Amino acid sequence: MRKNYNYRESLNNIKAGLFDIYEEQEKLINLETDIDEKKSKSNDYEKLKAIAVTLIEKIEKLHEEENSLDIDNNQDQVAVESDYADEEESEISIENNVEEKNENLKKYYLNCSLDKVNYAYVPESIYKIIKKNSSLLNDEKNEEDFFEEEMDEDDTTSIDDVDTDNNVGEEEKDLNIYKDDDEKPRGIIVRNDQYMKLALSKHRQKSVLEEAKEFRKKEVLKKQREEQKRELEKAELKFDI
Amino acid sequence: MDTGEKIIVVSPDGEENEVEVVTYLNSKDSMNQYIVYTKGETQSNGDVVIYISKIKEEDDVTKLYEIVDDSEWKDVQKLLKEIANA
Numbered sequence: 001m002r003k004n005y006n007y008r009e010s011l012n013n014i015k016a017g018l019f020d021i022y023e024e025q026e027k028l029i030n031l032e033t034d035i036d037e038k039k040s041k042s043n044d045y046e047k048l049k050a051i052a053v054t055l056i057e058k059i060e061k062l063h064e065e066e067n068s069l070d071i072d073n074n075q076d077q078v079a080v081e082s083d084y085a086d087e088e089e090s091e092i093s094i095e096n097n098v099e100e101k102n103e104n105l106k107k108y109y110l111n112c113s114l115d116k117v118n119y120a121y122v123p124e125s126i127y128k129i130i131k132k133n134s135s136l137l138n139d140e141k142n143e144e145d146f147f148e149e150e151m152d153e154d155d156t157t158s159i160d161d162v163d164t165d166n167n168v169g170e171e172e173k174d175l176n177i178y179k180d181d182d183e184k185p186r187g188i189i190v191r192n193d194q195y196m197k198l199a200l201s202k203h204r205q206k207s208v209l210e211e212a213k214e215f216r217k218k219e220v221l222k223k224q225r226e227e228q229k230r231e232l233e234k235a236e237l238k239f240d241i
Numbered sequence: 242m243d244t245g246e247k248i249i250v251v252s253p254d255g256e257e258n259e260v261e262v263v264t265y266l267n268s269k270d271s272m273n274q275y276i277v278y279t280k281g282e283t284q285s286n287g288d289v290v291i292y293i294s295k296i297k298e299e300d301d302v303t304k305l306y307e308i309v310d311d312s313e314w315k316d317v318q319k320l321l322k323e324i325a326n327a
Binding site: 105106107108109110111112113114116117118119120121122123124126127129130131133134135 | 245247248249250251252253257259263264265276277279283284287288289290291292293294296297302303304305306307308314317318321324325
């Protein structure tokens with residue numbers, strides 16, 4: 001059936017037309033004088049009326065069914081839309097939860113392409129140890145910050161014998177890669193390549209300077225005396241003393 | 242795998258990936274800081290794939306840089322070994 005077709009109006013027009021036909025036929029039947037003829041026409045008329053009524057009822061039923069189908073479709077559409085809205089709401093709420101969760105996470109922005117990020121393959125056992133020790137170190141660091149202890153610079157461990165290959169994945173847990181520098185340098189370190197003399201202590205420098213000062217004084221006095229002596233000798237010669 | 246600190250790594254094209262932090266590393270001179278993280282990837286032999294980047298704070302934005310210097314990369318490996326042997 002075509003949509004947007006006014007079946008109600010068509011039905012009314014059909015009924016009106018049939019009503020006119022009924023009136024016309026009834027007049028004709030009433031005008032029939034022959035009783036048998038009249039009875040026959042009357043029977044035919046009744047049959048035609050029954051057929052017409054049946055057709056009209058069928059049309060009405062179809063029309064009603066179409067209307068009810070539209071209503072059902074609308075209701076289904078409403079139901080589908082409400083379900084979709086519910087799904088959207090749930091998705092939005094999930095997304096919001098994820099976004100809220102992500103908003104709480106700190107973002108680090110990669111400044112290179114993904115294929116240039118440094119990576120390494122680590123055996124799972126080593127990976128677990130690194131994670132465990134990292135958490136322990138973090139706990140220790142928090143304790144150190146609490147007590148405000150300063151690290152001794154001489155306590156740096158030596159890593160001279162550390163394996164320098166590029167594969168982090170080697171299991172070196174059992175290797176003693178550290179040696180504590182127990183024999184700390186004593187005295188003054190002299191660099192042979194620079195031929196530096198041993199630095200004098202401040203005390204020694206002070207005494208040397210005083211000695212030098214004293215020596216200079218004596219030298220100056222000595223020169224002054226010698227000069228005076230020469231002057232006197234000149235004066236004696238001059239006056240023939 | 243234990244669940245540790247989670248962060249978001251944003252790639253240059255804007256894609257965001259949630260990753261798990263393995264550890265942070267500080268260079269001996271405390272001039273450089275590095276982050277070690279994992280995306281939960283494992284090799285067929287069971288090895289865990291970890292990613293290491295240098296951290297730099299620029300204009301209140303934390304950026305991750307690749308380590309291009311060989312000696313610096315070796316130093317980072319040593320730092321990791323330190324933790325593994327702690």
